Amino acid sequence: MNSTTTPTADRKIVIVTGASSGIGEATARRLAADGHHVVLGARRVDRLKALAEEIRLAGGQADHHELDVTSLDSVRAFVQAAHERHGRVDVMVNNAGVMPLSRLEAGLVEEWDQMIDVNLRGTLHGIAAVLPLMRARGAGHIVNIGSTAAYRVDPTAAVYCATKFAVRALSEGLRQESTDIRVTVVSPGYTESELTHHGSDEEVRAAVHAASQQFAIPAASVAGAIAYAIAQPEDVDVNELIVRPTALT
Structure with missing residues (x-):
């Protein structure tokens, strides 16, 4: 845990989807080290439990809940549990994502649907669940994880x-509709994660995995960008951050 942590007055309640690995896990670790209380959500509850325990052992604050972002009811329950326990949700990081790549002619419709359900609908579910609470407080920050x-x-x-x-x-x-809620898109390039481990097209998966092995930046680097946006004064809204490996044009 960092020796310099955020003062108590600046401690935020931050909920993170897809927190069981990759960027979500790194973000949870970084924000907890910065002194925030992180609430972790994902389907792999065993990983969440282990991560939350590691954060607490290091001196941070964390709890976790099972979460399936493709289910609006699940996302609402996740957000509501955090709100009931802590009295507020200051930041939501919509991070959960999948990336099974293939050529369109392969016709892998189920994988297309999965990307739509997790990457897009999951982000919309997060917004739908947390926005009314933030609107009621007149404050909040929604961080959506995009991509290059x-x-x-x-x-x-x-x-x-x-x-x-x-x-x-x-x-x-959402940014244009909001005068009291901050909205940030953080768009990583190749990043160390499990995204390249999935997909039915083995040739494409192998090629993407090889490129990732060569160029990928640590997930902690993306977490640092998220932490930067969150740390800005409340009247400063960092709208877009693109984080790429230096070696790529």
């Missing part, structure tokens, strides 16, 4: 890019 795929389209990534373009668009729409 929200700014360009590559072969085999059309559907994934479509979901991330959509996350960026809805984030901008």
